[in-house]
Each structure stands twice: as structure tokens, then as C-alpha cells.
Amino acid sequence: MAWDPLTDEQREIRDLVRTLARERIAPRAAEIDESHEFPWDVVELYREHELFGLLFDESYGGLGTGTLLVLVAIEEVSKVCATSGLILAVQELGSLGLKLAGTEEQKERWLPRLASGEWLGAYALTESGSGSDSAAMRTTATRDADHYVLNGSKRFITNAGVAQLYTVFAKTDPQAGHAGISAFVVEADTPGFEVTRVEPKMGIRGSTTGELVFEDAPIPRGNLLGAEGEGFKIAMRILDRSRPGVAAQGLGIAQGATDYALQYAKMRETMGVPIAQHQLVAGMLADMETKCEAARGLLYKFGRMVDEGAPDDELTKTSAQAKLFCTDTAMDVTTDAVQILGGYGYIQEYPLERMMRDAKITQIYEGTNQIQRLVIAREMLKESRAFLLAGVS
Ligand SMILES: Cc1cc2nc3c(=O)[nH]c(=O)nc-3n(C[C@H](O)[C@H](O)[C@H](O)COP(=O)(O)OP(=O)(O)OC[C@H]3O[C@@H](n4cnc5c(N)ncnc54)[C@H](O)[C@@H]3O)c2cc1C
Numbered sequence: 001m002a003w004d005p006l007t008d009e010q011r012e013i014r015d016l017v018r019t020l021a022r023e024r025i026a027p028r029a030a031e032i033d034e035s036h037e038f039p040w041d042v043v044e045l046y047r048e049h050e051l052f053g054l055l056f057d058e059s060y061g062g063l064g065t066g067t068l069l070v071l072v073a074i075e076e077v078s079k080v081c082a083t084s085g086l087i088l089a090v091q092e093l094g095s096l097g098l099k100l101a102g103t104e105e106q107k108e109r110w111l112p113r114l115a116s117g118e119w120l121g122a123y124a125l126t127e128s129g130s131g132s133d134s135a136a137m138r139t140t141a142t143r144d145a146d147h148y149v150l151n152g153s154k155r156f157i158t159n160a161g162v163a164q165l166y167t168v169f170a171k172t173d174p175q176a177g178h179a180g181i182s183a184f185v186v187e188a189d190t191p192g193f194e195v196t197r198v199e200p201k202m203g204i205r206g207s208t209t210g211e212l213v214f215e216d217a218p219i220p221r222g223n224l225l226g227a228e229g230e231g232f233k234i235a236m237r238i239l240d241r242s243r244p245g246v247a248a249q250g251l252g253i254a255q256g257a258t259d260y261a262l263q264y265a266k267m268r269e270t271m272g273v274p275i276a277q278h279q280l281v282a283g284m285l286a287d288m289e290t291k292c293e294a295a296r297g298l299l300y301k302f303g304r305m306v307d308e309g310a311p312d313d314e315l316t317k318t319s320a321q322a323k324l325f326c327t328d329t330a331m332d333v334t335t336d337a338v339q340i341l342g343g344y345g346y347i348q349e350y351p352l353e354r355m356m357r358d359a360k361i362t363q364i365y366e367g368t369n370q371i372q373r374l375v376i377a378r379e380m381l382k383e384s385r386a387f388l389l390a391g392v393s
Contacts, residue, residue, distance in 0.1 A: 091114060125137070179229050326362075338353060
């Protein structure tokens, strides 16, 4: 058997997810892309097989199997359908505010419904005028006797309209920059909260990406996550832990494209031989496989770090590296896979053009890859490697 970094228990769960992905999700992938419809049947499949439970501790109704396995599950599903992989990744993104900053009462109130998949979650940081520069947000939360009153809007929010629970960031002190931002749990039926548009887009077309509008929306004070003013820190801590979910999505797309191109290259003949035997094609396949394997090394390192209790400040760099490398790999590898299929790579009858479109978003959301490079460099600048300069004046 090939060397495998997973334990027997982890392998068993991965094999279950792999089987569901191949037998139940793969046959739906092209349809989900073409219809632009949110795949509730995939959510139902996850509910039936307790896959949302992978993301949660046993005390909140989850399986308590850890972060590495979450990443493996997203990777397995994304090999066949990136929209379906994203459903797991965003359930994590939408729950992390509660997991990291929620009180025991808040966790008990909401996490079990997310763990069973009865409710879907979402994370609402971006606004039309603030993406990378999230501190420039304009949504406000003003405190009155027993509520915060939310006013403003959020743009490009995954799961808009299908989520029941939104982690929303807003300014409680608009003059205080980062320190004026607070985080709230907002339920979908809050008066004054509406999803006003859903964007048609290049890829991950079955996933909803929408605009949220808040007009004097009353949020109970008990829905504040952490203390007032801690929202920006919470948003960044969430992203440190959620970006690897996007990395896993990217890696899954890349490995799925590599596997498809390999099979195709063994069958398709030109000049009397399978194209895999042309050295220029073989070289592309070798590069694709190697990039996937290197990306997996970084991604699984992150999963192990979390599972072994690495402190938060040590996660930032590895999280950004995994996101950067896995998703750049997704774009490179899917572009090469389309090339290997020639004209067939470009047409909709084959899945590679979809994979290439799906890959692109992974370089953009949860912090663009330019931002990941800034984060990695900032972390590097905190490290000392002065011994190399010993004796240099
Ligand atoms: C399909 C989709 C789903 C999304 N889902 C969510 C979601 O669920 N929740 C959520 O909150 N947001 C979500 N987003 C928003 C996404 O995270 C932002 O679009 C992304 O962070 C970039 O922000 P922006 O679009 O405002 O681009 P900008 O910040 O305007 O950036 C434009 C360009 O400038 C570059 N740039 C910006 N600043 C710098 C800098 N300092 N140095 C170098 N380059 C820089 C960027 O890398 C980019 O190339 C989603 C977006 C999409 C398209």
C-alpha cells in the first residue's frame, strides 16, 4: 500500500467521503455548475452521513475528529465538485467565530445546529468598498437599551440566502479604526436584514454569493461575540483557521484535474502513441503531480499543527503558505490539464474547463494571494536568522 500520513480511523472516514464524492457528488457536478442552483441534495447527503459533524467537537454534537480530517474531506469532495467542497469549508468559516470567541451559552445555543447541518453558516466581512482593507468597512452597530442596531451592507457573502446564521462584522466605534470593529451572530430571520442580490459568476456557480443589507436590524446584546472592539482580531483569527479550507478546496481541484488529465493522456493517441508518451506532455504531468504533493505537505502540516495544539500565533504563517501554494497550484495545474486535453479541455462536455474556472476564485477569496504573500513576509520579518550575518558588519 502507498505511504499514507493518516491514521487507520482517519483513513476510514476519508474513504467514506471519497466514496460519497465519487458515487453521489461527481455525477451532479456538471449539473450544479450549469444550473447555478445551490445543491440542497448535497447538503442532505452531508447531513445523512454526519459530515458536518467532522467540523465540531463532540460536546457540541460533532465527531471531534480534528482539523486534518476536515481538510482531507474538503479535498476529497473538491476533487469532483468545488461547489460541494465549499459547503464544508464555509460551514467551518461561519462557525469559527462561535468556536473561538463564543461564550459557553452561545456555543451551546448555536453549534449543535451547525454540527448537524440543520443550519448553514456564513461569514460576512467584505463590503463593496472594503475587501482586502477590511478595516475600512462602513457597516455600523449602535448600542441601545438591549440591542445593537445594525445598519449597512455586506457584499460577496458565500451562502447568502441559504445560511441561517451569519457572523457579521460592524463598527461599534467608527472613529477607532481596527479597534472599533465588533463581531455579531445574526440570525437569518432578523427584522431589517435582507439578502438583496445574488451574483452570477465565473465558477463555483452552485454556491450563492450575495449582498446582505441591514436597515435598523436589532441584534440582541447576547449575540455579541467577544467584547466590543475585538471584532477585527476575531476576524483575523477566524481567517487563520479557515483559509486552509480554501487551500484544501484548491488542492482538491488540482488533484482532480491531474487525475483526469493523466487518464486522458494514457488513452488519447497522436503520431501513433498515447500522448502521455510524448515527453512534453509527460513533463507537464510530472510537474502537476509534484505541485499537488508539495501543496498537500503544507496543508496537512497545518492540520497536524492545529490537532497537536500549536498556539494561534504559530498558525498564521503556515495557514497563509498553505492557502497561497495550494491555490496557485490549483490555477497552474488546471490550466495545464486543459492544455493536455487540447480542444476537448476547452469545451463543456469535459470537466476541465469547469475546474479551471472554479480554481480561479481560490486565489481571490479569504484574502487574495497578494495578501497571503504580505502575511507570510510580515511573519518572516518577526523571525531572526541573524546567525547567517555573524561577522558581517
Ligand atoms: C465568489 C466569492 C465569494 C466570497 N465569499 C466571501 C465571504 O463569504 N465572506 C466575505 O466576507 N467575503 C467574501 N468574498 C470577498 C473576498 O474575500 C474579497 O473579494 C477579497 O478579499 C478581495 O477583496 P476585493 O474584492 O475588495 O478586492 P481589493 O481589496 O479591492 O483588491 C483588488 C486587487 O488589489 C490587490 N491588493 C489590494 N490590497 C493590496 C495590498 N495591500 N498589496 C498588494 N495587493 C493588494 C488584491 O490582491 C487584488 O488583486 C467573496 C468573494 C467572491 C468573489
